[in-house]
Amino acid sequence: MTPDEQRELLLAQTADAAAEFHGVISLLCAALVHRWQIKALPTRPQITVGRNQRVDRDRAANVQIRRLDLPPRDVERGAVTSIERTVLDCTRSLSFDEGLCVADSALRSGMSKQRLLDLAAGAKGPGSRRIRWVAHHASPLAANPFESVLRALALSVGLRVQPQVRLGxxxxxxxxxxVDIELRIILEADSFESHGTPAALRRDASRYNEFVINGWLVLRFTWEQVMFQPEQVRRILLGAITERRTNRGAGGGSAA
Structure with a gap:
């Protein structure tokens, strides 16, 4: 089954569960309904039901159910949490990298950065600090979850990376x-689809050589490394930070 087929099957199962248990599609499943990109599909349908809603545990064994009384403004079409509620729920309850994927995608889909910051500023309760952290770092310039997760890993070790900075x-x-301008470090999320042809290889070789001779340290990461070997990625990033600070210093960048 292809990833698209898996996504559509999950959405169909989630819609059925929401109808059966009189709930609302929520969390990552709601993000999928809004056509946002996420790090990974949830393993079960995710819905929210009212606190006093009766649910047969046996029938709901394969459904992730959250009990919460949602105000009408937080529900669209009576079936799914609103865009704003969905981004708040995901950034509150998910890990930083997963939440950043959702927030980046929400911005790419049209939510303004200021609106996201306003929502985060008004958040209260557990997870509010995480919401504000994600909102601060979210960017529509990340092309996909691959780049979002790599950025989350870089931020987690202290790099001050920004996406799509013009260099030169x-x-x-x-x-x-x-790009971390201060340390002059470049991180590239290299997929085979974008870099797997002879023309792409020639372009990349020329491009990366230009970066290096102009004083930039270029680190390239595969999708498998970023998504499944985060500790290895962190180790490399920490090593790069040490190398730049101890051996070369932090020269000023020529970004514009």
Whole structure:
């Protein structure tokens, strides 16, 4: 089954569960309804039911149910949490990297950065600090969850990375996936789809050589490393930070 087929099957199962248990599609399943990109599909349908809603535990064994009385403004079409409620729920309850994927995708889909910051500022209760952290770092410039997760890993070790920064003055070098201007470190999320042809190989070789001779440290990561080997990625990033600070110093960048 293809990833698209898996997603559509999960959405169908979630809609059925919401109808059966008189609930509302929520969390990552709601993000999928809103056509946002996420790090990974949840293993079960996710719905929210009222606190006093009776649910047969045996029939709901394969459904993730959250009990919460949602106000009408937080529900769209009577079936799914609203865009704003969904981004708040996901950034509150998920890990930083998963939440950042959702927030980045929400911004790519049209939510303004200021609206996200306003929602985060008004958040209360457990997880509010995480919401504000994600909102602060969220960006529509991340192309996909691969880049979002890599950015989350970089931020977690202290790098101050920004997506799609223009490098070079009069002589344009490029716009790498992620850049720490202070330490002059470039991070690239390299997928085979984008970099697996002879033409792409020639382009990448020329591009990365230009970065290096202009004083940038270029680190390239595969999808498998970022998604499934985060500790290895963190180790490499920490090593890069040490190398730049102890051996080369933190020279000023030529970003513009």
């Amino acid at each position: 003055g009069d002589y344009y070098l490029g716009r790498p996936d992620l």
